[in-house]
Amino acid sequence: AGLNEFDRVLGGGIVPGSLFLVGGDPGIGKSTLLLQVADLISRRHGKVLYVSGEESAHQTRLRAERLGKLAPELYLLAETNLTAVAHWLAEMKPVFVIIDSIQTMYNPELPTAPGSVGQVRECTGQLLRMAKNGHTAIAIVGHVTKEGNIAGPRMLEHMVDAVLYFEGDRHYSFRILRAVKNRFGSTNESGIFAMEETGLAEVLNPSAMFLAERSAGVAGSVVVACMEGTRSLLVELQALVTPTCFGMPRRMAAGVDSNRLNLLLAVLEKKVGLQLQSQDTYINVAGGLKVDEPAVDLAIILAAASSFRNAPTAPDMVVMGEVGLAGEVRAIIRVEQRIQEAVKLGFRRFVVPRGGTKELGAKFPDVEIIPVASVVEAMDTVLGG
Numbered sequence: 001a002g003l004n005e006f007d008r009v010l011g012g013g014i015v016p017g018s019l020f021l022v023g024g025d026p027g028i029g030k031s032t033l034l035l036q037v038a039d040l041i042s043r044r045h046g047k048v049l050y051v052s053g054e055e056s057a058h059q060t061r062l063r064a065e066r067l068g069k070l071a072p073e074l075y076l077l078a079e080t081n082l083t084a085v086a087h088w089l090a091e092m093k094p095v096f097v098i099i100d101s102i103q104t105m106y107n108p109e110l111p112t113a114p115g116s117v118g119q120v121r122e123c124t125g126q127l128l129r130m131a132k133n134g135h136t137a138i139a140i141v142g143h144v145t146k147e148g149n150i151a152g153p154r155m156l157e158h159m160v161d162a163v164l165y166f167e168g169d170r171h172y173s174f175r176i177l178r179a180v181k182n183r184f185g186s187t188n189e190s191g192i193f194a195m196e197e198t199g200l201a202e203v204l205n206p207s208a209m210f211l212a213e214r215s216a217g218v219a220g221s222v223v224v225a226c227m228e229g230t231r232s233l234l235v236e237l238q239a240l241v242t243p244t245c246f247g248m249p250r251r252m253a254a255g256v257d258s259n260r261l262n263l264l265l266a267v268l269e270k271k272v273g274l275q276l277q278s279q280d281t282y283i284n285v286a287g288g289l290k291v292d293e294p295a296v297d298l299a300i301i302l303a304a305a306s307s308f309r310n311a312p313t314a315p316d317m318v319v320m321g322e323v324g325l326a327g328e329v330r331a332i333i334r335v336e337q338r339i340q341e342a343v344k345l346g347f348r349r350f351v352v353p354r355g356g357t358k359e360l361g362a363k364f365p366d367v368e369i370i371p372v373a374s375v376v377e378a379m380d381t382v383l384g385g
Contacts, residue, residue: 001013001014001037001040001041002040002041002043002044003036003037003040003202004202005177005191005192005193005202005203006033006037006177006191008189008190008191009164009177009178009179009182009189009190009191010162010164010179010182010184010185011182011184011185011186011189012185014041014096014137014139015137015161015184016095016135016136016137017131017132017134017135017136017137018131018137018138018161018162018183018184019124019127019128019131019132019137019138019139019140019159019160019161020137020138020139020140020160020161020162020163020164021102021139021140021141021142021150021156021157021160021162021163021164022034022139022140022141022142022164022165022166023141023142023143023144023150023163023164023165023166024144024165024166024167025144025167025170026143027170028166028167028168028170028175029166029168029175029193029195029200030100030141030166031063031100031141032063032067032195032199032200033166033175033177033193033200034050034098034100034139034141035050035063035064035067035069035098035199036067036069036199036200037139038050038069038071038074038096038098039064039067039069039070039071039074041095041096042071042072042073042074042096043071043073045095045096046073046094046095047073047075047092047093047094047095048071048073048074048075048094048095048096048097048098049075049076049077049088049089049092049094049096049097049098050074050075050076050077050097050098050100051077051078051079051085051097051098051099051100052076052077052078052079052100053078053079053080053099053100053101053104053105054100054101054104055078055100056078057076057077057078060076060078061076064076066198067198067199068198068199069199075092075094080104080105080106080114081105081106081108082105082106082107082123082126082127083107083108085099085105086126086130089130089134089136090134093134093136094136095136095137096136096137096138096139097136097137097138097139098138098139098140098141099127099138099139099140099141100141101140101141101142101143102120102123102124102127102140102141102142102156103115103120103142103143105119105120105123106119106123107119107122107123107126110122120156121155121156121159124140124156124159124160125159127140128159128160140160142156150163157181160181161182161183161184162179162181162182162183162184162185163179163180163181163182164177164178164179164180165177165178165179165180167290168195168288169288171288172287172288173194173195173196174192174193174194174195174203174206174209174287174288174289175192175193175194175195175200176190176191176192176193176228176289177190177191177192177193178190178229186230188229188230189229189230189231190228190229190231192206192228192231194209206228206231206233207232207233207234207235207341207342207344207345208345209287210233210234210235210236210286210287210289211223211234211235211236211345213286214236214286216315217312217315218312219306219307219309219310219311219312220238220239220240220241220303220304220306220307220312221236221237221238221239221303221306221312221313222236222237222239222299222302222303222306222313222317222319223235223236223237223299223317223318223319223342223347224236224237224291224295224296224299224318224319224320225295225318225320225338225339225341225342226291226293226295226296226320226338227293227295227333227334227337227338232334232337232338232340232341232342233289233341234318234341234342234345234347235285235286235287235289235291236285236286236287237255237256237283237284237285237286237291237296237299237300237303238283238284238285238286238303239281239282239283239284239300239303239304239306239307240280240281240282240284240307241276241279241280241281241282241304241307241308242279242280243278243279243280244278244279244280245280246280249276249277249278249279249280249281250280250281250282251265251280251281252280252281252282252283253282253283253284254283254284254285254288255283255284255285255288255289255290255291256283256285256290256291256292256296256300257292260297260300261281261283261300263325264297264300264301264304264323265281265304267301267323267325267327267375268301268304268305268375270327271326271327271374271375271376272305272327272375272376272379274305274308276304276308279308281304283300283303283304293332294322294323294330294332295320295321295322295332295338296320297321297322297323298319298320298321298322298323298329298351298372298375298378299319299320301323301375301378302319302351302378302379302382302383305379305383306382306383309383311383311384313382313383314349314382316346316347316348316349317347317349317350317351317382318338318339318342318347318349318350318351319350319351319378319382320332320335320338320350320351320352320353321351321352321353321372321378322353323375327374327375327376328373328374328375329353329354329372329373329374329375329377329378330353330355331353331355332353335352335353335357335360336360336363339352339360339364339367339369343364343367347367348366348367348368349367349368349370350367350368350369350370351370351372351378351381351382352369352370352371352372353371353372353373354371354372354373355373357369357371
């Protein structure tokens with residue numbers, strides 16, 4: 001398609017004759033992303049048809065003008081009748097088609113309303129046949145429910161070749177595109193974009209963006225190297241531990257699993273001896289990013305202990321490691337890749353699990369590798385006991 005982050009998620013690009021689904025919260029930027037992709041494809045490969053069922057032709061053109069995406073081979077059709085859409089596909093023979101959105105399309109032969117289970121299933125089936133028979137790639141936009149799932153029948157995700165989720169917090173500028181299903185590539189990739197006035201811009205160095213406003217020497221702040229697909233990201237994990245005003249202490253987490261936080265605080269109390277029963281604990285991943293891998297366990301524990309003791313960690317230190325219920329620090333995957341990313345940004349001290357770190361010292365002679373086997377050992381190393 002020519003948009004590197006988008007191509008990365010799809011495994012190298014869009015396969016001709018494929019049908020893929022793009023879902024995301026309202027206003028997150030799904031239509032903007034696909035309009036930019038349509039513009040690039042039309043300039044490189046030929047005719048592209050953008051079918052808008054939610055906006056008028058005038059409204060869609062205004063958005064394209066604002067983004068500067070008015071290519072000669074990019075055509076717009078404001079239509080919700082799938083029979084009319086099929087007619088224009090056969091007439092124009094475009095290389096790429098965007099249906100925005102599948103919940104607005106209807107087959108006039110069915111008595112049900114647009115967006116119903118039967119309509120969504122039938123319209124998707126017809127689009128699938130059009131894509132395979134006409135060797136035309138088709139992208140369909142799908143609405144999501146409050147639970148974050150694609151609205152409509154569950155079968156919808158099984159019918160398409162790829163399912164992409166466009167995620168992000170509308171209070172922040174960055175967006176993440178993830179593949180949860182891909183018949184033509186890996187589902188471990190992710191693309192990172194920043195929402196700007198002229199549309200979505202690719203973020204070439206996301207770690208630097210997430211750490212741009214970090215304050216050094218602040219208690220409760222720890223930098224952790226996590227994996228987003230096959231890409232290593234450095235993010236700041238913040239903790240605030242303060243005496244509670246209630247009978248039951250509060251535990252709140254933004255960006256990490258709250259159940260995981262409760263588990264790790266229990267490890268701190270049992271294995272380290274920190275008295276947190278009367279302390280409110282708040283954990284936040286700066287920038288609004290959501291991190292769900294076990295490698296952030298050690299960072300959560302050290303950030304909470306740092307805030308509790310009011311003892312800041314070293315500003316050039318990166319922490320990574322999974323923590324077990326016995327207080328042990330377990331090995332994680334791709335430690336070398338995480339360190340390489342951190343070295344680029346000037347970090348020189350790395351607290352890592354002891355298992356599988358024998359060769360890291362030889363590979364990174366200019367940095368300090370600190371292997372730890374337990375939470376107690378990590379506390380002694382990072383916070384002085």
